[in-house]
Amino acid sequence: MTSYGGYQRTGYGAQGGEDGGGYMVGSQQASQGQGEKKYANESLRPITIKQLVDCKEAYPGAELAVDGLPTTQVTLVGQVRAINPQAVNVTYRIDDGTGMIDVKKWIDADKADATPRFALDTYVRVYGRLTTYNGRKHVGAHYIRAIEDFNEVNYHLLEATYVHLSLTRAAGGGEHQQQGQLGAADGGDSMFVDDGYGAGGGGADSQAIRVRLEPCSRNANTIYRYLATSAGDAQHLAQVAAGTGMSARDIMAATEELLGQGLIYTTENDETWAILDL
Structure with a gap:
C-alpha cells in the first residue's frame, strides 16, 4: 500500500499481495460468466457520498451499483454533522461536500466502552458496507476513525x-x-x-x-x-x-x-x- 500522511491507500490494478484487498479495476470483467460471487463486488472502493446517494439497483432485488458495477464494501471521508446514539448502535450523519448519508456503527455489548465517539464537525474516515433499509441507503460501519491530517480528505x-x-x-x-x-x-x-x-x-x-x-x-x-x-x-x-x-x-x-x-x-x-x- 502507498502511505500518505499516516494513512494507507489501496493499490488499483494490483493482483494479490498486500494491495489485493483494494478495488481492482478489471477484476469485475475478469470474473464475468463465473458462477461464484464476483470478487470485485466485495472489494473496498473509495467513493463520494453523491455516488452512494445516486446509485441504484440494476434491477429489483439486485445489489446497488455504482458506475454500473455492484458495490458493497466502501470507504468514505466526511464531517460528522449529527449524532444519534441508541442502545444497539450509534448513527452518524456524514457530509463530504457532495452529499450526506447516515453511517451506523453497531455497538458490541462486550466492548461498549471501545465504541468511538466523535465531536460534531470532526472529519472521519469510514469503512463499511452499503445497504438499504425501507428504501433508504446507509452505510453499516465496520470501522470509523478520526482524520488527523486534512490532506487525507483531498x-x-x-x-x-x-x-x-x-x-x-x-x-x-x-x-x-x-x-x-x-x-x-x-x-x-x-x-x-x-x-x-x-x-x-x-x-x-x-x-x-x-x-x-x-x-x-x-x-x-x-x-x-x-x-x-x-x-x-x-x-x-x-x-x-x-x-x-x-x-x-x-x-x-x-x-x-x-x-x-x-x-x-x-x-x-x-x-x-x-x-x-x-
Whole structure:
C-alpha cells in the first residue's frame, strides 16, 4: 500500500499481495460468466457520498451499483454533522461536500466502552458496507476513525476520482483519461456535479467573460468552467480538487487569477469560491 500522511491507500490494478484487498479495476470483467460471487463486488472502493446517494439497483432485488458495477464494501471521508446514539448502535450523519448519508456503527455489548465517539464537525474516515433499509441507503460501519491530517480528505476525493474514471473511461485511451480530470467534461456522469458540464456557464460564451479569461492560465480556465457547472453553488477547495484533478497549490494560484479578473469571489472562507455574475 502507498502511505500518505499516516494513512494507507489501496493499490488499483494490483493482483494479490498486500494491495489485493483494494478495488481492482478489471477484476469485475475478469470474473464475468463465473458462477461464484464476483470478487470485485466485495472489494473496498473509495467513493463520494453523491455516488452512494445516486446509485441504484440494476434491477429489483439486485445489489446497488455504482458506475454500473455492484458495490458493497466502501470507504468514505466526511464531517460528522449529527449524532444519534441508541442502545444497539450509534448513527452518524456524514457530509463530504457532495452529499450526506447516515453511517451506523453497531455497538458490541462486550466492548461498549471501545465504541468511538466523535465531536460534531470532526472529519472521519469510514469503512463499511452499503445497504438499504425501507428504501433508504446507509452505510453499516465496520470501522470509523478520526482524520488527523486534512490532506487525507483531498487524497480520498482524488482516489475516488481515479477509480471512477478508470471504470468509466478506461476504453477511451489516454486522451479521455486526461479530459476526465476536468470533472467529466465530456458529458459523462459526474460524481461531484450534475450532468451537463458547462451547461450552467452560458455566460462563459459572452465576450466580456472571454476577454477576462484570455490572459488567465489554463488552470484558471479549467477552474472557471468547473465552477460554472455548480449552478451558482459555492465550491470548497476539496471539491474543486476532486472535480478537476488539480493540486491545492495550483488551485489557489489559479483562483487568485480569477479573483483578480473579477470572475469569482470567496464566500464563507478563503478556500470556497463561486462565480461572480457579470
